[in-house]
Amino acid sequence: MSTILTINPGSTSTKLALFDDEKLQFAENLHHPAQILSQFPTIFSQLEFRLDAIDKILLQRGMPIQEIDCFVGRGGLIRPIPSGTYLVDARLLADLQAGVMGEHASNLGGILANRLATLHQRPAYIVDPVVVDELQEVARISGHPLLPRISIFHALNHKAVGRKAAQQLQKKYEALNLIVAHLGGGISIAAHDHGRVIDVNNALNGEGPFSPERAGTLPAGELVKLCFSGKYSQREIARMITGEGGMVAHLGTNDMRQVADRAHGGEKKAELLYRAMAYQIAKNIGAMAAVLSGNVDAIVLSGGIAHDRIFITWIEERVRFIAALVTIPGEEEMEALALGALRVLRKEEEAKIYRPEDVSGTEAAG
Numbered sequence: 001m002s003t004i005l006t007i008n009p010g011s012t013s014t015k016l017a018l019f020d021d022e023k024l025q026f027a028e029n030l031h032h033p034a035q036i037l038s039q040f041p042t043i044f045s046q047l048e049f050r051l052d053a054i055d056k057i058l059l060q061r062g063m064p065i066q067e068i069d070c071f072v073g074r075g076g077l078i079r080p081i082p083s084g085t086y087l088v089d090a091r092l093l094a095d096l097q098a099g100v101m102g103e104h105a106s107n108l109g110g111i112l113a114n115r116l117a118t119l120h121q122r123p124a125y126i127v128d129p130v131v132v133d134e135l136q137e138v139a140r141i142s143g144h145p146l147l148p149r150i151s152i153f154h155a156l157n158h159k160a161v162g163r164k165a166a167q168q169l170q171k172k173y174e175a176l177n178l179i180v181a182h183l184g185g186g187i188s189i190a191a192h193d194h195g196r197v198i199d200v201n202n203a204l205n206g207e208g209p210f211s212p213e214r215a216g217t218l219p220a221g222e223l224v225k226l227c228f229s230g231k232y233s234q235r236e237i238a239r240m241i242t243g244e245g246g247m248v249a250h251l252g253t254n255d256m257r258q259v260a261d262r263a264h265g266g267e268k269k270a271e272l273l274y275r276a277m278a279y280q281i282a283k284n285i286g287a288m289a290a291v292l293s294g295n296v297d298a299i300v301l302s303g304g305i306a307h308d309r310i311f312i313t314w315i316e317e318r319v320r321f322i323a324a325l326v327t328i329p330g331e332e333e334m335e336a337l338a339l340g341a342l343r344v345l346r347k348e349e350e351a352k353i354y355r356p357e358d359v360s361g362t363e364a365a366g
Contacts, residue, residue, distance in 0.1 A: 002345045003067060005116070006337040007054070008074040009108040012037065014050050017334035018068075021342060027334060028057050037265040043103050050108060051115060058303060070345065071117040073109030075129025077101035079356030080151060082158055083132045083197070085340040087347060088114040088124040092354040101131060125351065127340030128155040130204075132197065134357045139199040139291070149207075153188035153200045154303075160336035161302040162192050165326045169298060176297045179288045179323070181281060183303035184331065185254060187211040189284045191291040199291045201284065206241045209280035212254040212305075215245030216280065247273065260308050278311055282318035289322045296323040303331060 001019050006223040008015040011035055030053050032046075040046045043054040058065060073088070078095045086092060086165075090111045096107045132155035142149050147274035158180045165180075168175040169198035181189045187210075188203035198201035201208030201216075211214035218241070227237055240249065248254050249263070250273050289296050299319055301312060306329040316325050343349040 002069045002342060003242045004070055004072060004338045004345075005068050005113075006072045006334045006341075007109055007112050007116075008333055008337070009050060009112065011105050014053060014112075015334060016054060017338070018061075019062060019335075019338040021341075022335075022339065024335070026061055026249055027059075030054070030057065034125050043099070043105055043107060044097055044111075046105075047108060047111060047115070050112060053114070054112065065116060066120045067117050068116075068120075068122065068124050070341050071124045072341045072363075073111070073113035073124065073126050074106045074156070074333070074337065075126035075131075076107030076109055078107075078129060078131055078354070080131050080133035080359040081354065081356055082134055082352075082358060083128050083155060083195075084352040085127045086354050087351045088117075088126060089354060092126070095354075106130070106291035112275050114192050123351070125341050125344065127337050128159050130155055132159075134196040134198060135200070136198040149200050151197070151200055152205070152206075153190060153197070153203045154182040154184065154186070155197070156333055157182050157302060158188070158190055158192070158197065158200075160332055160339070161300050161328045162195075163339075164328055165298055165300045168326060169299075173188050176299055177292045177295050178300055179285050179292070179296055180300045180302070181285060182282065183211075183301060183305035185212050186214050187216070187281065187303075189281065189288055191288040193292060199288065204242060208284055209277060210246040210261075211277070212247045212256055213243055213245060215241045215249070232329070236292070247277075255306070256305050260311065264310060274311065275314060278314035279318070282315050285315070285319045286322070289319075298326050299323050300326045300328060302328045304329070306330070 004019045006017045012032050014030045018025040032079055037046060076096050079100055093114060096110050099107055112230040113124040130152055133151040135151050140148050162178055162180055163173045165178060166176055180192055186203040187208060188200055189208060190197045190200035206215060206218060208216050231358060247259055249257060251270060259270055265273040285299060306312060306327055312327055344351045
């Protein structure tokens with residue numbers, strides 16, 4: 001049996017979970033007040049503060065660090081890499097610390113795991129960060145060479161629910177063609193071709209369906225006019241796309257439980273917008289069916305919004321001609337991190353070494 005500590009740093013929290021093999025022993029969500037975090041000039045400078053918070057929880061739980069077999073952190077904004085479980089080494093640590101693709105709290109995941117692991121010469125890993133890039137070359141092309149398409153999506157959850165769906169279908173994930181849609185604060189819809197995500201919308205910076213707080217694909221010409229209207233700064237436009245777009249812009253909330261209550265309770269504007277989101281999700285699922293040439297074994301819906309059965313029915317009505325739906329609501333990120341490490345510990349997979357040059361076709365991979 002292997003004891004695994006998973007660590008998922010967020011903007012104002014650090015999630016911890018301890019597993020014995022697949023069995024969850026405990027989970028903690030450590031909240032960090034914004035007024036305290038504001039004292040740190042950078043994300044990386046929060047390291048000791050978050051380490052101290054983790055140490056206190058392990059002490060309270062009576063869990064000696066030396067009894068933990070490995071540590072797994074949420075992968076951050078590193079250079080594009082293929083899917084897998086990666087050993088945290090010097091090169092990976094350097095890119096996490098430098099924020100080579102951007103500064104985000106998730107960059108601390110691998111760094112925290114490594115600091116704890118090195119105390120007792122244990123391994124540290126990251127699993128399927130958001131920059132996983134398995135795009136086929138034709139999918140990288142946009143309408144202008146200065147603006148190639150980029151793979152940024154909920155890779156950890158995509159891969160996890162893809163494997164769970166495969167178990168339900170009594171097949172291996174690598175033997176299936178799946179369309180996976182993660183329906184959360186951001187929405188990503190991907191074509192999984194025998195274990196590789198060969199096409200997916202950029203779920204962060206303006207592509208695909210609108211979501212609770214992201215605008216998705218916008219009319220390009222009108223967006224250009226808005227940018228040069230003199231009414232908005234670059235930062236304000238960026239916030240319209242990510243953070244203050246989608247349902248936040250339309251209804252003033254990113255809480256989809258409120259949106260669902262208003263939509264199902266008879267508020268016509270909320271219902272129209274909620275249906276429009278389902279419509280755009282279905283339309284993008286159809287696009288991914290074309291990527292897979294119509295050879296789709298199942299459509300998998302996950303994320304928090306997938307708990308709403310009425311919403312799922314709206315999608316299903318438009319896409320069931322493609323393939324059967326498998327619904328796996330919620331997000332199992334902590335479990336997915338543990339399972340990624342467990343596959344390595346059980347020698348079902350080899351731990352990968354961070355080699356971003358293995359991804360071709362992207363400027364960041366050079």
